[in-house]
Amino acid sequence: MRIGELAKSVGVSVETVRYYQRQGLLDTPEKPYGQNRHYTESHFKRLKFIKRAQALGFSLAEVVSLLSLSASDCSEVEKVASRKLLLVREKLADLSRIESVLVEAVAGCQERRPYEGCPIIESLIDQKS
Structure with missing residues (x-):
């Protein structure tokens, strides 16, 4: 799926996905020459985890800690x-x-x-x- 589809499937904006990528919470897939990046089920699950953890009150720093475990x-x-x-x-x-x-x-x-x-x-x- 493309970034817009990923964002929509989790209920966040594309800018949120990009922010998490800049923060190292979510990896950025390779971009084949002349094509769009494609996000996998793994990206979806990780993004969903981040949002669920935040909904429970975990800060992004705490989410990073949880993801590292x-x-x-x-x-x-x-x-x-x-x-x-x-x-x-x-x-x-x-x-x-x-x-x-x-x-x-x-x-x-x-x-x-x-x-x-x-x-x-x-x-x-x-x-x-």
């Missing part, structure tokens, strides 16, 4: 995934705290009297770092 090196892959899981859990805890503050702030707006200031603005000013 062999499928038989499951313990190293597990370590990378465990670190990512820990970060995700920390972010979830942060988001939960943010949600609690916003729920309280919105409730304060609904209970405010017309002559009072905005409780959301006031809570942001009064918040301790």
Whole structure:
């Protein structure tokens, strides 16, 4: 398949494919004289892996790390995934705290009297770092 077909099959742009090639995440096939480059099933699978890993929250640097590990090196892959899981859990805890503050702030707006200031603005000013 050609680069446009590859990109479309994975749901990315041609420029994304080219960017991954420049970053060394995806190899660039040889271009026969006077013809187009042809991408294989291997390119498709690798590009799909990159996009799925990103969808799970892995950065491109982490994707490079995952790609460098062999499928038989499951313990190293597990370590990378465990670190990512820990970060995700920390972010979830942060988001939960943010949600609690916003729920309280919105409730304060609904209970405010017309002559009072905005409780959301006031809570942001009064918040301790």
